[in-house]
Amino acid sequence: MKNYRIFVEKYPRFQVEAETLRKELNNNLGLKLESLRLLNVYDLFGFSEELLEKSRYAVFGEIVTDCVSDECDLEGKKYLAVEYLPGQFDQRASSAVDCVRLIEPTANVHIKSSKLMIFDDNISAEDMDAIEHYYINAVESRRKDLSVLSDMEDAEVKPVAILHGLTALKDEELADYCKQYGLAMNADDLKEVIKYYSEEGRDPSETELRILDTYWSDHCRHTTFTTEITEITIDESFLKKELLGSIDSLKKIREELGRSEKSLCLMELATIGGRYLKKTGVLDNMEQSEENNACSIFVNVDVNGEMEKWLLQFKNETHNHPTEIEPFGGASTCLGGAIRDPLSGRSYVYQAMRVTGAGDIYKSVAETMKGKLPQRIISTKAASGYSSYGNQIGLATTHVREIYHPDYVAKRLEVGAVVGAVKAENVRRESPAAGDVILMLGGRTGRDGIGGATGSSKEHNVKSIEECSSEVQKGNAPEERKLERLFRRAEVTKLIKKSNDFGAGGVSVAIGELAPGLDIYLDRVPTKYSGLNSTELAISESQERMAVVIEAKDKEKFIEYCHSESIEVTHVANVTDTNRLKMFYNGEMIVNLSREFIDSAGAKHYTKIKIAGVEEKNPFERKIEGATLREKIEANLQDDNVVSQRGMIEMFDSTIGASTVLMPFGGKTQNTETQVSVQKLPVGNGYTNTASIMAFGYNPYITSWSPYHGAAYAVVEAAAKVVAAGARYDKMRYSYQEYFERMNSETSWGKPLSALLGALKMQVELGLPSIGGKDSMSGTFQDINVPPMLMAFGITTVDARTVISPEFKKAGNNIYLIKHTPLENYMPNTEQIKTLFPYVSSLIEQGKVVAAYTVGFGGVAEAVAKMSFGNCIGAEINMCEQELFNYAYGSFVVETPETLDFPTAELIGKTTDNGEVSFNGEKFAIDSLQKINSQKFCKIYPDRGIEGGSTIASNPEKKQIKWQGEPVDEVVVYLPVFAGTNCDYDTGKAFERAGAKITTSVFCDLTADDIFASINKMKQMIDACHIFVLSGGFSAGDEPDGSGKFIANVLNNKVITDAIHALLDRGGLILGICNGFQALVKSGLLPYGRLGQVVKESPTLFRNDINRHISQIVTTRVATLNSPWLAGFELGEQHSIAVSHGEGKFVVSDEMAKELFENGQIAFQYVDPQGEATLCAPYNPNGSSYGIEGIISRSGQILGKMGHTERYEENLFKNIAGNKSQQIFQNAVNYFKCK
Secondary structure, eight states: OEEEEEEEEEOGGGOHHHHHHHHHHHHHHOOOOSOEEEEEEEEEEEEOHHHHHHHIIIIIOOTTTEEEESOOOOTTOEEEEEEEOTTOOOHHHHHHHHHHHHHSTTOOOEEEEEEEEEEOTTOOHHHHHHHHHHHOOTTTEEEOOTTOOOSOSOOOOOOOOBOTTGGGOOGGGHHHHHHHTTOSSOHHHHHHHHHHHHHHTSOOBHHHHHHHHHHTSHHHHOTTTTSEEEEEEEOSSTTHHHHHHHHHHHHHHHHHTTOTTSOOOHHHHHHHHHHHHHHTTSOOOBOOOSOOSSEEEEEEEEETTEEEEEEEEEEEEEOHHHHHHSHHHHHHHHHHHHHHHHHHTTOEEEEEEEEEEESOTTSOGGGOOTTOOOHHHHHHHHHHHHHHHHHHHTOEEEEEEEEEOGGGGSSOEEEEEEEEEEEGGGOOOOOOOTTOEEEEEESOBOSTTTTHHHHHTSOBOTTHHHHOTTTSOOOOHHHHHHHHHHHTOHHHHTTOSEEEEOOTTHHHHHTTTTOSEEEEEGGGSOBSSSOOOHHHHHHOOOSSEEEEEEOGGGHHHHHHHHHHTTOOEEEEEEEESSSEEEEEETTEEEEEEEHHHHHTTSSOOEEEEEEOOOOOSOTTOOOOOOSSHHHHHHHHHTSTTTSOOHHHHTTSOOSTTSOBSSOSEETTTTOEEOSSEEEEOOOTTSOOOEEEEEEEEOOHHHHHHOHHHHHHHHHHHHHHHHHHTTOOSTTOEEEEEEEOOOOOSHHHHHHHHHHHHHHHHHHHHHTOOEEEEEEEOOOEETTEEOOOEEEEEEEEEEEGGGOOOSSOOOTTOEEEEEOOOOOTTSOOOHHHHHHHHHHHHHHHHTTOOOEEEEOOTTHHHHHHHHHHHTTTOEEEEOSOHHHHHSOOTTOEEEEESSOOOOTTEEEEEEEESSSEEEETTEEEEHHHHHHHHHHHHHTTSOOOOOOOOBOOOOOOOOOOOOOOSOOOSSOEEEEEEOTTBOOHHHHHHHHHHTTOEEEEEEOOOSSHHHHHHHHHHHHHHHHTOSEEEEOOBOGGGGTTTSTTHHHHHHHTSHHHHHHHHHHHHTTOEEEEETHHHHHHHHHTHHHHSSTTOOOTTSOEEEOOTTSSOEEEEEEEEEOOOOSGGGTTSOTTOEEEEEEEESSOEEEOOHHHHHHHHHTTOEEEEEBOTTSOBBOOTTTSSSOOGGGEEEEEOTTSOEEEESSBGGGOOTTSSTTOOSOOOOOHHHHHHHHHHTO
């Protein structure tokens, strides 16, 4: 075996990534690069020459798109090579290993990947330095030395020291000791440690101290929120009386609940509203258990017409610190961590929102503060990270918004909120007992994420980017998808007594929290590589891991279930009755801590709080730039918090899971944005109209003026959004996200206290309990603090049939402003709201309001303009000019054919059919307003790729293709599941609705024997099926550098190849959607109908022109009927179909295209609003040649398409026009039934 290095470069036609990077460097650094070569470099270890040659174009490159060479002449060249830091997870290299093992299952290979950029010869040294500084983030990567071909860094295990002399430290030495060791705990905490170990009669090991530091960090134990408040003072201002009244109400609630003697702290304020509303009977559906994975409520769900009891679980999570220093990894694991909370509660997570905060993303990179990454880089890379993880794991993210405020330069705001559900009878919750075993399953452990919990609890400084390289976790979404599949199985969840995910603190916390007494064996913990010592094993926050407590008798059964999902599982701990946390490493006990001491959470902390005075002014009045109304309208639509964020939002898959009731953008033009996330619950093969609806509320400008008001209006805003979409607010449940500066003065403490008081007032007066939340209390950079924040996430259920969308529906309707009128002190008028919100809900339920938009950042002017965009229905508005722009939280702009009779309903205009919106007589063309609203954001987030033109339409002669056998009573469809497959549930359900029987198997590749067994299992399944289906997803994460490679390598295994050819020869059918289509094309099954026929001139599927993921609805036309898949259609028939992909551009030569058209092999084409096949974005979202969305084989038996036909059912995509039901599944089943 030898070591090799290979270089992979795209052919000129496919250099999208290189060209995108060249433009980015020129734009952001002010360079004038005329050319840039971008190569992937792979260092290969343990390869035979034969294995290298087999892998060259099967794994590392593609014969159609890449040149793979053994050398790259760099003599005299200006270049930069970049690689990941040791210990950082590299999905590209990992997936490459997986693909190589498909070619040679017994191979023991190791791969390292890197990037090589080669620049113009005349580039200056100064420009090279600027590029290196810009491109390399020291948290995750470094410059690569191409003269070295080394397998691994030094993998020596560092010994774990006993901290001799710690117990002898004097009080005045403790602060310096904390600083020296980089501890998050303070001197008072360390004093408690010394006291404990003095009583134990020994000094601690370094592992023990790091574990305690992790356990007691603000991130894990919320020490800021549990600090006891000894005194509250309120500065003089107009709000003092109101605040005193709220504090008095708090005292009365505490007395009523018998909590007067308990410590008063921020945590008490955050939770007491829920306690109080539970006692008064308002909160009547919360699940109670000792597991605290996520907010959990019981809901009734209609499944096939019968009501079932389900658990609805929701969670919001921040990753502010990690995303600030390493945006992609920080944001991706923000979502991964959020998912694992309800997942560990046994829920299947199906719905997500993302709300973020940034400074000025339009500011040039040159103006970036020292010690900071540029805001535009943080923003764009974080969006890529979060969307990449969600898209891969298969989680619909249906509401995305970035909030802009100059003080977010202090630290990024990165929030993910997710929703999961599970049938209540499938959940078992029991206390662990001595003798139970703890299994660790999922990903392996590495150095990524070490110190994440303590790091996120520290104040950020100029050295953070250089010193925090191990604190950011790396996500591996396909691995977590496996855990989701496992936990969706009732036979699995019924074995689990208790579960915890590996978030902050790693093994020490995830397993350490499961039971009071534990013996943990660190040397059993599977690792990504050698060299980790016991401390690293104990506190690493490597992702995609789960710990479960099961009875010892169920251990082997559970392990087998894991193996069936290709999940590695290890018995790492036992539950004991010792009430101590013990850890062992190589037979030696290295941790021995009493549970009582761990749970003490360190020293008791105390604080006095002063609530600063609030300036008396109207917080809702906005000053808009412009001398005229026209200028103000245009300026308002270009406000950072009003602009359309389409270019970012469409990066997130919004349709996966076949549950999306409202798309992020709606109307026939898909230009009216929605304000909520609404998705049906995941009821498996059943049908439901029960949907969960979620919204958030927060305005940083109001909250900066008064945290008390800001928090109150956050609660109201979330409720108003839910009401505007057709749900009732009274059963909403909330989870808060608090984000504040470092608490370094009495007045800084006053901000969260004031916010929590304002939110508590809304909870009690509106009956809207908060049952969970997350706090982040370190939003400080030097002398800059993040804007104070209490963000309110509210959720409830709704019948999908009553949901409405905000785009205007019809000309001639009335437009009303149904106004909420604040109190004199500017607080919400809750008595009015309790009448107003149900009134709007009733109108929607009766069909009297057909569109509604709750007034937000941009006032009524924003609402009316955006409501006009979707269907190009205009409006004539007449009202007070200033009120067009003011904040009016709790108010609604509604469209109705009725005349409304309500005290605060003000008729402000009518809808029109003239393509214009007029405000007080000032007229604007709708397309002009839409352009004004979108063009600014497009500078950072482009919303469409290269503009093309028209193309030819396929109109072949019709051929009838019939099944030659006897009619089939039970049509068998086989759907294999690979690592990264995420559309299997949706596709299977679509076929079942069509009357087929679904069979499936998971491709397990944990060992060589598993690979051989999986191949044989696939062969058996193919032999027994009528239809072979490759579902969508991201097989092996669409790596290495290309989609579908993993599946294509499976298909090209001779055993599988022979089985597939036999299936075709007996008249069977094959379907590939999205990732499945990519695999069919790259294996040769399309267009050739046989495997192994791909040549350099073959068509392929490649990166979208825009060089990012695109999720939207497109219109396609049926371009041939010469296939069983298409036999039930009319030629030219149009369908509105979901697309969601990053590599969906069908690239074909003119010669091959001519052949495909002549053979009638073009199945579907993208069309424009006139129904013409098109190359134009956004109608052709990826730039596909000839507008081709799907093709068939010459025989018609194989269909491949990018559009996700399987993602629609009744009452989904309610704000999308057109025929959304494309019956390819029924057509295929009918073929075998001879219908």
